[in-house]
Amino acid sequence: MSIPSQVKYCIIGAGIHGLSTAWHLAAKLEAQGKGGGKDILVIDKTSIGAGASGIACGVVRNNYYQPAMRELMAACVEVWESDPEAFSYHPVGYMQISPEAMREDVAKIHAEQQAIGYDSAFIEGAGESEAYMKGIFSDWQAKGITSVLHEKKGGYANNLASLYGLATKAEGHGVRILTGAKVTGFETGHNSEAVTAVVTDKGSIACDQVVVAVGPWINQIWTMLELPQTISIKGRDGKMHDDIPMWRYWALEEGTLGVDPNFQKTNDGAMPPVIHVDTDAPLHSDVDGSLITDKIWGIYYKPDFNFGGIQGGAMPYEVKTPVDQVAVDPYGPESPDFVVDDNFAHMWCSALAFCQKRFEGQIGKYKKEASGGIGCFTPDSFPVFDRFRDNVYVIADSNHGYKMIGVGKEVAQELLDGKSALLEPFRVSRYPEGRLHPVSQSPFPWS
Numbered sequence: 507m508s509i510p511s512q513v514k515y516c517i518i519g520a521g522i523h524g525l526s527t528a529w530h531l532a533a534k535l536e537a538q539g540k541g542g543g544k545d546i547l548v549i550d551k552t553s554i555g556a557g558a559s560g561i562a563c564g565v566v567r568n569n570y571y572q573p574a575m576r577e578l579m580a581a582c583v584e585v586w587e588s589d590p591e592a593f594s595y596h597p598v599g600y601m602q603i604s605p606e607a608m609r610e611d612v613a614k615i616h617a618e619q620q621a622i623g624y625d626s627a628f629i630e631g632a633g634e635s636e637a638y639m640k641g642i643f644s645d646w647q648a649k650g651i652t653s654v655l656h657e658k659k660g661g662y663a664n665n666l667a668s669l670y671g672l673a674t675k676a677e678g679h680g681v682r683i684l685t686g687a688k689v690t691g692f693e694t695g696h697n698s699e700a701v702t703a704v705v706t707d708k709g710s711i712a713c714d715q716v717v718v719a720v721g722p723w724i725n726q727i728w729t730m731l732e733l734p735q736t737i738s739i740k741g742r743d744g745k746m747h748d749d750i751p752m753w754r755y756w757a758l759e760e761g762t763l764g765v766d767p768n769f770q771k772t773n774d775g776a777m778p779p780v781i782h783v784d785t786d787a788p789l790h791s792d793v794d795g796s797l798i799t800d801k802i803w804g805i806y807y808k809p810d811f812n813f814g815g816i817q818g819g820a821m822p823y824e825v826k827t828p829v830d831q832v833a834v835d836p837y838g839p840e841s842p843d844f845v846v847d848d849n850f851a852h853m854w855c856s857a858l859a860f861c862q863k864r865f866e867g868q869i870g871k872y873k874k875e876a877s878g879g880i881g882c883f884t885p886d887s888f889p890v891f892d893r894f895r896d897n898v899y900v901i902a903d904s905n906h907g908y909k910m911i912g913v914g915k916e917v918a919q920e921l922l923d924g925k926s927a928l929l930e931p932f933r934v935s936r937y938p939e940g941r942l943h944p945v946s947q948s949p950f951p952w953s
């Protein structure tokens with residue numbers, strides 16, 4: 507496709523958010539008799555799914571301690587459920603299996619899920635939790651567990667397949683998707699902050715409205731937009747904390763055990779829910795019995811034909827390199843810096859064996875292929891969905907977001923019809939105003 511010189515809406519990034527926004531915006535414009543997607547252009551420097559959305563494990567869950575996250579996730583699950591086939595969505599459910607230190611937090615999540623009508627069951631007590639898990643997997647053996655939250659909705663989706671499903675829907679409404687064009691800067695008007703054109707390595711595109719949905723590359727575009735590199739945060743102590751970096755990176759560690767996905771079927775022969783286990787019981791090596799950790803740890807896993815085995819991950823680690831020096835490209839499995847190593851395989855396979863007997867002695871089947879990737883996080887590790895420079899809408903999901911397929915629907919509403927109550931808690935003003943999201947006991951920065 508040749509590069510247009512002018513469009514009304516220019517969406518940067520063909521990941522889950524850029525494509526979902528394009529689709530919902532085009533559908534709304536069409537419904538309002540305003541020409542559908544013909545005024546919408548999505549541009550991507552590489553291809554559809556070249557970023558985090560294309561390598562995501564694909565887990566879709568509601569299990570968040572923050573009420574605003576839960577409400578938004580419930581809306582996202584509705585979008586997944588609207589066309590499971592097109593989105594390659596597997597509604598198998600999700601389980602959060604937790605130690606005593608997390609029981610109260612998860613009980614609260616369950617109570618609030620009931621209040622918003624999100625179907626889930628909560629089991630409390632060590633014996634009760636074990637019996638519940640053994641009712642699903644007879645070989646369940648995880649220790650240090652005193653509660654189980656079983657979300658009956660959610661599950662997982664296949665990363666690239668769902669993106670192509672979204673792209674097909676957007677293109678069906680007339681949206682144009684231009685790949686191989688990299689945004690290198692912005693032009694602005696003389697009398698306003700507004701962006702008048704998006705500059706790419708293939709030429710400039712004049713536009714009325716910009717949507718930024720660039721996932722891990724947000725720091726680069728943020729810098730091009732000359733937005734502040736640091737921010738002041740009114741903390742829970744009531745004091746103002748200045749000069750907090752706006753962005754930082756965490757590396758996600760994921761991999762696949764190359765067994766037949768059917769290996770993980772339930773006692774009833776069904777495909778199981780996605781399993782997430784956190785525990786403070788010591789983790790020992792499944793190879794030689796040595797201690798791996800005696801601190802709280804967690805893993806998640808699911809059988810997945812797309813990945814060809816049991817796929818999942820463990821806790822991420824913070825990238826200590828200064829944010830401007832982090833090499834985001836080449837991204838994902840191509841990165842020389844941010845792919846998992848043998849330590850991850852050892853820990854994760856040992857953790858699988860800790861949870862279920864069927865995984866004992868299976869580490870030799872771990873797929874030795876590059877996997878994992880980095881995510882760009884906000885100061886509180888929760889998303890920022892907000893307007894900047896008058897006409898630039900930034901979708902920065904702080905790496906929560908493959909599951910957030912419904913954010914684009916809310917953004918489309920904000921672009922055309924006014925504020926979305928679901929997105930209101932994610933404005934950047936929450937930092938200086940001290941309207942922070944509550945923090946849980948989970949060892950993961952995204953729960």
Ligand SMILES: Cc1cc2nc3c(=O)[nH]c(=O)nc-3n(C[C@H](O)[C@H](O)[C@H](O)COP(=O)(O)OP(=O)(O)OC[C@H]3O[C@@H](n4cnc5c(N)ncnc54)[C@H](O)[C@@H]3O)c2cc1C
Binds near residue numbers: 518555564689759
């Ligand atoms: C290993 C891993 C596993 C994950 N697993 C899950 C999960 O199970 N569930 C979940 O909910 N979330 C998961 N996440 C998080 C989730 O993948 C991201 O939060 C989400 O995909 C971000 O979507 P996005 O649309 O914002 O960005 P992306 O999908 O990263 O898309 C951004 C696009 O922008 C393009 N781009 C960047 N810069 C430019 C530029 N200058 N010009 C033009 N185009 C540009 C890129 O090429 C890319 O295609 C995972 C993340 C990782 C790394």
